[in-house]
Structures are given as structure tokens and as C-alpha cells.
Amino acid sequence: MPLSPFPLEILTTDQMARADRLTIESGVPGIELMESAGVALARVTTRILQRTSGRRVLALCGPGNNGGDGYVAARLLKAQRYKVKVASLVPPDQLRGDAARAAAGWAGTLLPAQECDFDGVDLVIDALFGTGLARDLDLPAQTLVNRLNQWRRETKQSVVSVDIPSGVDGTTGAIRGAAVEADETVTFFRVKTGHLLLPGRTRCGQLTCAHIGIRSTTLESMQVKTFVNAPDLWLSALPRPKVDGHKYTRGHALVVSGGASFTGAARLSASAALRAGAGLVTLASPSDALLVNASALTSVMVRPADGAGGLAAVLADERKNAVAIGPGLGVSEESCRQVEVSLTPQAYRRAAVLDADALTSFESDPFRLWRATRAAPGPVVMTPHAGEFARLFSECNSDRALRSKLDRARDAARVSGAIVLYKGPDTVVAAPDGRASIQATASPWLATAGSGDVLTGIVAGLLAQRMDGFLAASCAVWMHTRAAELFGPGLIADDIIATLPRVWRELFGVAS
Ligand SMILES: NC(=O)C1=CN([C@@H]2O[C@H](COP(=O)(O)OP(=O)(O)OC[C@H]3O[C@@H](n4cnc5c(N)ncnc54)[C@H](OP(=O)(O)O)[C@@H]3O)[C@@H](O)[C@H]2O)[C@@H](O)CC1
Numbered sequence: 001m002p003l004s005p006f007p008l009e010i011l012t013t014d015q016m017a018r019a020d021r022l023t024i025e026s027g028v029p030g031i032e033l034m035e036s037a038g039v040a041l042a043r044v045t046t047r048i049l050q051r052t053s054g055r056r057v058l059a060l061c062g063p064g065n066n067g068g069d070g071y072v073a074a075r076l077l078k079a080q081r082y083k084v085k086v087a088s089l090v091p092p093d094q095l096r097g098d099a100a101r102a103a104a105g106w107a108g109t110l111l112p113a114q115e116c117d118f119d120g121v122d123l124v125i126d127a128l129f130g131t132g133l134a135r136d137l138d139l140p141a142q143t144l145v146n147r148l149n150q151w152r153r154e155t156k157q158s159v160v161s162v163d164i165p166s167g168v169d170g171t172t173g174a175i176r177g178a179a180v181e182a183d184e185t186v187t188f189f190r191v192k193t194g195h196l197l198l199p200g201r202t203r204c205g206q207l208t209c210a211h212i213g214i215r216s217t218t219l220e221s222m223q224v225k226t227f228v229n230a231p232d233l234w235l236s237a238l239p240r241p242k243v244d245g246h247k248y249t250r251g252h253a254l255v256v257s258g259g260a261s262f263t264g265a266a267r268l269s270a271s272a273a274l275r276a277g278a279g280l281v282t283l284a285s286p287s288d289a290l291l292v293n294a295s296a297l298t299s300v301m302v303r304p305a306d307g308a309g310g311l312a313a314v315l316a317d318e319r320k321n322a323v324a325i326g327p328g329l330g331v332s333e334e335s336c337r338q339v340e341v342s343l344t345p346q347a348y349r350r351a352a353v354l355d356a357d358a359l360t361s362f363e364s365d366p367f368r369l370w371r372a373t374r375a376a377p378g379p380v381v382m383t384p385h386a387g388e389f390a391r392l393f394s395e396c397n398s399d400r401a402l403r404s405k406l407d408r409a410r411d412a413a414r415v416s417g418a419i420v421l422y423k424g425p426d427t428v429v430a431a432p433d434g435r436a437s438i439q440a441t442a443s444p445w446l447a448t449a450g451s452g453d454v455l456t457g458i459v460a461g462l463l464a465q466r467m468d469g470f471l472a473a474s475c476a477v478w479m480h481t482r483a484a485e486l487f488g489p490g491l492i493a494d495d496i497i498a499t500l501p502r503v504w505r506e507l508f509g510v511a512s
């Protein structure tokens with residue numbers, strides 16, 4: 001299992017441009033970086049051509065340095081005796097700087113991109129636009145991209161994108177008018193936010209990140225706070241049970257159950273908290289649901305707790321150091337009070353995870369929730385899906401075309417003072433201190449009833465073990481996805497819980 005598919009830091013396009021600039025200022029000529037980019041691109045292209053026995057390559061080159069990378073790769077592939085043509089979006093005499101130098105090194109067929117023909121081509125290199133894409137593609141470029149996508153779908157031939165599929169905004173992941181659908185994307189130095197956020201991620205195909213001679217030290221002045229959500233990010237903070245420990249040293253999670261007809265969700269959370277390593281888990285249950293909860297649980301303890309008063313009484317025991325509330329809770333004023341009780345300041349740093357109805361109950365007055373989350377003594381994690389996020393954080397959710405899911409999650413963390421785990425295939429975790437992670441893998445099997453309740457429980461289980469809130473939320477997202485990947489087809493929520501021991505074994509390097 002790779003600890004991270006890419007280096008951990010994720011950059012915006014501005015940060016990437018700065019890393020390029022700092023590298024060039026330190027004495028590495030830009031053309032050398034471009035040559036290295038072309039070499040990495042040619043290597044990936046050759047691998048595909050060898051697999052498919054293809055020979056004929058068309059490189060579509062744009063007006064900037066992305067096009068320059070395409071010219072370098074075209075030259076290298078021609079030198080390897082592939083049949084290569086270049087189609088340029090602008091007359092080559094309009095190219096500047098390194099791109100002009102790269103184009104000057106091309107001695108083969110050159111056509112205007114608008115007139116190019118895909119017939120007989122085995123592979124297309126998309127070097128139209130990279131991180132310099134500054135606006136929506138104009139109509140001729142959109143037409144070209146749409147023709148390319150149609151050709152790929154009809155012929156099943158391969159497209160390799162240079163740096164990012166042309167038309168994808170490298171920072172937001174948005175599609176600027178039209179965007180290339182790539183089989184592989186070769187990016188450089190670090191992945192960009194637009195590679196991992198939807199819809200950009202769906203256009204990248206297999207993403208690789210090549211080293212082109214930019215040093216990690218160029219990042220030192222940038223204070224990058226966005227990370228790939230992978231074990232490298234949180235493995236050293238992952239709680240490991242100690243031989244001389246006991247169940248209380250592993251923490252005690254309290255999960256709040258809904259009424260008699262809505263108990264399954266909280267039971268899933270409770271079992272997941274236990275499998276995530278909490279030493280003890282108690283389910284606080286309304287009296288009318290006590291019997292159904294108790295008869296369905298063994299390792300999880302069940303205690304009666306009616307309404308906010310009952311919950312306060314159970315929480316008087318400060319050893320219960322993490323609360324999970326929301327799944328199956330019901331939308332009501334009483335639920336708001338129960339959430340407030342869960343977050344009440346006390347001497348002990350109790351952590352909390354708020355999901356589903358614990359969020360929706362505050363829909364008409366989110367500021368009431370922010371007052372409680374801001375006053376809470378320990379880390380608070382909120383786990384909205386897109387609908388819940390839009391309802392609760394309407395102010396942070398504006399300008400969706402311009403502001404990425406990452407920006408919006410960060411705003412939400414800032415206004416609420418809580419860690420926001422914004423769910424989806426590109427789950428973002430954002431902390432009030434500015435740290436954020438983006439999950440780079442997804443499993444389609446996670447779209448199943450109760451999957452979110454299990455995630456809430458895993459977060460609670462890790463928080464109970466006193467893991468840092470941001471790292472616990474990120475780790476929970478990764479474990480949840482990894483369990484689904486390992487189990488695969490036919491997954492239901494209970495299987496995520498049952499597969500967690502395999503995930504732990506992988507993380508601890510224990511043979512299965
Ligand atoms: N040393 C380095 O920096 C290295 C960079 N590398 C490579 O460079 C790439 C970044 O290069 P880049 O900055 O030149 O930007 P790029 O993506 O080629 O496009 C800019 C051009 O497109 C134009 N343009 C923009 N939007 C447009 C639109 N909608 N429709 C039409 N035109 C549009 C824009 O015109 P303008 O906005 O100035 O009018 C400009 O002419 C990066 O992705 C990587 O591949 C590697 O070689 C490693 C070393």
C-alpha cells in the first residue's frame with residue numbers, strides 16, 4: 001500500500017508559478033525545466049504506445065509553456081522513430097520565451113490545430129493549456145477540445161494531458177467552457193488542487209506527478225497548508241494501543257441515539273467508533289428505544305438518556321471524552337439543545353462530531369450553532385454532505401463558479417471555528433487554522449445507506465483516542481474509503497465496519 005500516491009503538498013496554480021519562478025531565479029534555466037517536463041511526458045507516452053502497439057502521435061500545442069512541453073515531447077518521440085505531427089493553436093512565431101525555443105527545436109510536420117485531422121492517429125498529446133489558463137476557452141478552442149473528446153470516445157485511442165487536461169481550472173477544478181478527457185495526466189513537482197477536486201478530477205484519468213528539478217525547499221516561503229489526504233499526513237499521530245494501557249486510556253465515545261424507529265444509524269456510528277479504536281463506546285438512548293438498542297448491541301453499552309437533560313446527566317461523567325451526535329437524531333428544537341449540551345464548555349476537553357440532523361436542526365439559525373461550536377472546549381468536527389453544507393453555510397457557498405469546494409470548506413471552518421469535513425467523492429477536511437486535506441481516491445461503493453453514519457463513528461473513535469481533530473477527521477475519511485476499496489462490490493455500511501481491522505493491519509504494517 002503506498003503511503004501517499006503523490007508528495008503531500010497540493011498547490012494552487014499561483015503557488016506553482018511561484019515555485020517555477022523561484023527555481024529559475026535560483027539559476028535553473030526555464031528551458032531545462034521544460035526539457036525535463038518533456039522527458040517525463042515522452043516516457044508516459046512511450047509506455048502507452050508500447051502497450052497499444054501504436055506508432056502515430058499528434059501533439060496539440062497551445063500558445064504558452066504548456067505548448068512548449070508538447071513541442072519537447074514531440075521532438076523526443078520523433079527521435080525514437082514514432083510518427084509525430086504537431087498541430088499548433090497559434091502560429092509558432094507568436095510563441096514567446098521557452099515555448100518559442102522549444103518550438104524552434106521541432107523539425108517535423110506542423111499544422112494549424114483548427115485544421116488537424118485525428119484520422120489514423122494512435123495517441124494525442126494535449127498540450128493546449130496548463131496552469132496558465134486564465135479564462136474560458138474561446139469557441140475555436142472549445143470546438144477543438146470537443147472534437148478530440150469525441151474522437152477518443154469513438155476510437156478508444158489514448159489522450160495524454162500535459163500538466164492538466166486543457167480546459168480544467170488548475171486551482172478550482174472547474175471546467176472553463178470545455179475540457180479534455182484524458183487517459184493519463186502528467187503533472188510536475190506537486191499536484192494542483194484542480195487535479196483532485198471535482199469535476200477536474202474526472203478528466204485527469206491516471207495522474208502521475210513527475211520530478212523536473214524543482215526543489216522542495218522552494219515551498220518553504222509559501223506556507224502550503226493543503227495536503228493530499230494519505231497516511232503520510234497523519235500516520236505518526238495515529239493512536240496505537242499500548243501493552244500497559246487499559247480501555248480508558250483508549251478513550252470513551254458517547255453516541256446519541258434517535259427515537260425507537262430511528263436507532264440503526266446511531267448503532268452503526270457506535271460500532272464504527274469501537275472498531276476505530278475507542279476503548280469504550282456508550283449509546284445514549286431515549287427510554288422508548290432502550291430495548292431495541294440493547295437487544296441489537298453487545299460490545300457497545302447502552303444507557304438511558306431522554307432529551308437534553310438526560311444527555312447532560314450521562315455526560316456528567318467526564319471520562320466520556322468524545323460525543324457523536326446527529327445520525328437518526330431527528331430535526332427538532334430538542335435536538336438543538338442536545339447538541340448544545342454536547343458542546344457545553346467544561347473543564348475537560350471533550351471532543352465532538354456533529355452530523356446529519358445535528359446540523360440540519362440549526363438550518364434556520366446557523367449562528368446559534370456557531371456560538372456553541374466556537375465555545376466548545378475541545379475539537380469539533382462537522383460532517384456535512386453537499387446538501388447539508390449548502391443549507392447550513394449558505395454565506396460561504398456563494399460564487400460556486402469561482403470558489404472551489406476547498407475555499408468554501410475553509411470559509412466554513414473559519415466562521416464556525418470547527419473542523420469541516422465536507423463529504424463527497426472529493427472529500428475536503430478544513431480546519432479553522434487553515435490546514436486542509438483533499439481525499440485523492442474514492443470508491444463508488446460508498447454511496448450506500450448508513451455509510452455516512454459509519455464515517456461519523458470512525459471520527460468519534462479517533463477523537464476519543466485524543467488524536468488531533470484535523471488529523472482524526474482526515475484519517476477517518478481515508479480509512480472509510482480504504483475499507484470500501486478493499487471490500488469492493490456489494491458493500492453495505494456494516495461491511496465498512498467489518499473491514500476496518502484489515503485497514504488497521506495495513507496501516508500498522510501487519511501481515512494479513
Ligand atoms: N518555467 C515554467 O514555468 C514551466 C512551466 N511548465 C509548463 O508551462 C505551463 C504553464 O505555462 P504558461 O504559464 O505559459 O501557461 P499555459 O497554460 O501554457 O497557457 C498560457 C497561454 O494561454 C493563453 N490563454 C490562457 N487562457 C486562454 C484561453 N482561455 N483561451 C486562449 N488562450 C488562453 C495565455 O494568453 P494570455 O492570457 O497571456 O492572453 C498564454 O498565452 C504549465 O502548465 C506547464 O505545462 C513546464 O514546462 C515546467 C516549467
Ligand SMILES: [K+]
Pocket residue numbers: 066126127128129130161162163164165166
Ligand atoms: K494540457
